Amino acid sequence: MEIRPIIQMLDDPDKSIDVRLYFTRKRINNRYTSFSPSIEPELQKELVKIVRDALAEVVDKEQRNYSPVGTIDGVIEHCAVNGIDSFQEILRSMDEDVAIRRPITSEEIKKLNFYCLKIYIDNAEEMLIFRRVTKFNRLSKGMVGFFVNNDFKKLESDLLGIDKNIDLLVKNNEVLVMNHIALERIFSVQEQFVGKATETLNIVERSNRITNFDQFREDCLGNARIVRALTKILENEERVQQCFENFENVIQVVDIFELDINFEEGNNAIIYEDKSQLLDITRLIRDSFYRSLINSREGIDEGI
Structure with missing residues (x-):
């Protein structure tokens, strides 16, 4: 303006x-x-x-x-x-x-x-x-x-x-x-954020890549920081839909960054266990982990 x-x-x-x-x-x-x-x-x-x-x-x-x-x-x-x-x-x-x-x-x-x-x-x-x-x-x-x-x-x-x-x-x-x-x-846009975050979670749920999803959804919507992040993610809906398409990359990121995340037998889905995992899983959905092109430096986009 x-x-x-x-x-x-x-x-x-x-x-x-x-x-x-x-x-x-x-x-x-x-x-x-x-x-x-x-x-x-x-x-x-x-x-x-x-x-x-x-x-x-x-x-x-x-x-x-x-x-x-x-x-x-x-x-x-x-x-x-x-x-x-x-x-x-x-x-x-x-x-x-x-x-x-x-x-x-x-x-x-x-x-x-x-x-x-x-x-x-x-x-x-x-x-x-x-x-x-x-x-x-x-x-x-x-x-x-x-x-x-x-x-x-x-x-x-x-x-x-x-x-x-x-x-x-x-x-x-x-x-x-x-x-x-x-x-x-x-x-009062916090209420609006919850609606947008729910839309994001509905897209993620359809991927069938997170177990105990009902608990994951409840914990996400009870955390204001995560709600804001999920609201922001929805600005690029296609990116949300693609977040778990290459699941072998998700497994690799968890290994490289030593995240406290376990997978189901067969490595087909993340096992959601408790609230301590919310931030890391949200960052996976947001594709926040990266390796730089020049120095192959590993890092995290701290946007949430």
Whole structure:
């Protein structure tokens, strides 16, 4: 995503900019509730400045495709909106006839997960800014207050914070990911990962090369790191289908790298025994073991 043109639009005094603010909580069954408070023009300007300054900090950073297994320091990511299952449901919660406009109660504040800024430029161009909510709970003892005309007033309700950072920017059906974990938390993609990992496991199961497969599947889906790796593997489905076609190579890799993996009599299948084998078997599926061309150096792609 090109960041500099966005900054230029936000800086352009001739552009008409309108901002709407939504606070959102996730409910059960992947449903969302959004509250839409009114915001004064001066606050809108401050919010736009927060977005503009946050983008300026990453304008020259390298961008890469989003990877479920993690990101690299100093690099930001991007992905397509259509790859996020919950996105449309979140947008629906912000529709004009759906978003709640009454005051948010103290109990509701405690359940909020994130906020979203909808920024309209010249009543046409639209971008969405997402940030996880910062909550300031009241002191367990004592009180929080403020001064009004030299009178100290007790603050009766919980506070919400909007800081100088942003997590995600959505524009033209593309997501700019400035905080890797925030994408997963805001859009609940961990549940999506489990679905993708299950697809990968279904392909592997059809190879009939792993015994005790039901236990292997259960242990994989109970391990967040393995789930992410299996999700990433599915980006190349053909590679998954081919992972155990040359099974003699699998046996050779296990021998070369001295992996704690045993085979059935006849060397036709891996014997899955316990969770300690999950990482090595996942690496076999991913074809992560290699020998370099020049020095015949043996190594492991540490992508998981």
